Amino acid sequence: MLVTYDGIVVGRREIGENSCFLDILTDEQGIIEATAHGAKKINSSLLGSAGLFSYATFCLSRNRDRYTVNSARPKRSFHELGSDIEKLALGSYFAQAVKFCTPQEQSQQDSVVRFFAISLYEAEQAKDPARLRCVRSAFELRYSCMLGYFPDLRGCSNCGRFEHEEMFFLPDSGEVICGDCFDRGYGGSYYVLTPEILEAMRNIVYAKLDRAFKFAVSDGGAAVLEKITENYFLARTERTFPALDYYKGIRIV
Ligand SMILES: [Zn+2]
Known part of the structure; x- marks a missing residue:
């Protein structure tokens, strides 16, 4: 199931070389932990939205209680x-x-x-x-x-x-x-x-x-x-x- 939320990344943990877990603050679900596969690859479409304090519209796929970032459209970054x-x-x-x-x-x-x-x-x-x-x-x-x-x-x-x-x-x-x-x-x-x-x-x-x-x-x-x-x-x-x-x-x- 796909869900879309506006959210801000408030935490990030690395998984292996290319991926990471993101804690995304949302109004609808509080904090969502989502896996961002390949987000650290230089050509990843998630690169700009997976950083700490990135404010974006996140499209997530939800499987039971697990979320994976499908795509993200950046709104504002506080870099x-x-x-x-x-x-x-x-x-x-x-x-x-x-x-x-x-x-x-x-x-x-x-x-x-x-x-x-x-x-x-x-x-x-x-x-x-x-x-x-x-x-x-x-x-x-x-x-x-x-x-x-x-x-x-x-x-x-x-x-x-x-x-x-x-x-x-x-x-x-x-x-x-x-x-x-x-x-x-x-x-x-x-x-x-x-x-x-x-x-x-x-x-x-x-x-x-x-x-x-x-x-x-x-x-x-x-x-x-x-x-x-x-x-x-x-x-x-x-x-x-x-x-x-x-x-x-x-x-x-
Ligand atoms: Zn008084």
């Missing part, structure tokens, strides 16, 4: 990522995250394939380290939402106030409390959100998918935001990612 080790490491972290967390059956409103493509695009286009941090934060927080872990950033959970010089984010409950309502003796974990950080987080969570990465914060704000979203994402998914440790180990600042 520029490969020329920057920091961006490549970040993309690898994104790939590991979707590989381990994307459910088999998709029921969410946002297309996870589109989200992943936008994440790679924004990482590829990032002009400076602070912007790359923001891309990472947007990925972690928006993807948490896509997995069903929505923080409630609409306003103070006690008085409903929308803005305050100090808003406190409680990562365990995912709520915000304003500086007037916050109990200063609170012993749990919390982060102080400046207005720019709260605005950035609201944008990531509530904007349409293609706008979720469109925000700007100061360099200092980006560093704090990154701590918040990392903590939130890892705590919710109850995982660690070797690719994340690698990314943090190699980056310059």
